[in-house]
Amino acid sequence: MTKNSSDSLHPIHRDANYTLGRTSHETKRLIEQSKIYGESTRLLCEWAGIHKGMRVLDIGSGAGDVSLMIAEIVGSSGQVVGVDVNPAILETARQRAANVGLKNVEFIAGDARTLHFEDKFDALVGRFVLMYMADPVTALKKLITHLKLDGIVAFQEPEYTLYPAVSHPSTPLMSQLYEWILDVFQHSGAHLDMGIGLYRAFVEIGLPPPEMHLHAPIGAEGDWTGYRYMVTIFQSLLPLIEKYGIATAEEVDVDTLAERLHNEVLLSKRPFFLPLHVTAHARLGS
């Protein structure tokens, strides 16, 4: 594993290049991703105390999966505002909200760190977004100013530094895939330890120590959706993997990846882990 210069959440000089791209394929990948990580998001909302009638701000809302889930939770007496720096993906999010008849969710284009809101929110949430910000701690400090005095802060971020633990004893394909993922995220300037780093981010800005959970999607069966999801990650990462000279399209070979992963699981009798992630939540003033 190569050493990441942005370890331990030290601010870096610029936001990460959004590693996974801005294509329609990436929009589809985010929707697939939500099928795998959505259950822990739902648990996070429950543990954090998000409930009917609340007004919630979703940072980096992407194709809208987190916002749409929370719009169901807060119901028609509540409201969700999703913010994303990518205006194109918000068109998909708006369309999806309209398709299911949700009227209590709106999407705003812009950098979440610089937006102004007239009214305060009951909760601030974000999934897989702080890791792309140059200085997540300062960003979080700014973002919580949009909260009421007893507002909820709830984030879900990946944790890539634990990958050696899940790839021991090492299996060649899984180890290789994680090396490539780490390499490309490191080149792009993303914070690889944002999951565990949530603790530091919360306490450094004066929030109470968060309640935290580590989640590990893990599977083995041939029809497990995780194999297919890994393929979609590599379809999104491939342009940068090639650009940074990390590997060639032939070496990654996305067309056979799912089958090779399943074969490795059968041979090694070890299940396959998708990227681990951490949920953290706390309440202002508690």
Ligand SMILES: C[S@@+](CC[C@H](N)C(=O)[O-])C[C@H]1O[C@@H](n2cnc3c(N)ncnc32)[C@H](O)[C@@H]1O
């Ligand atoms: C990995 S996606 C996650 C999307 C969504 N939260 C989900 O879990 O499905 C990260 C999203 O954060 C957005 N983003 C990154 N930095 C942002 C910023 N400073 N302000 C608003 N959105 C941002 C990106 O455009 C992207 O859509």
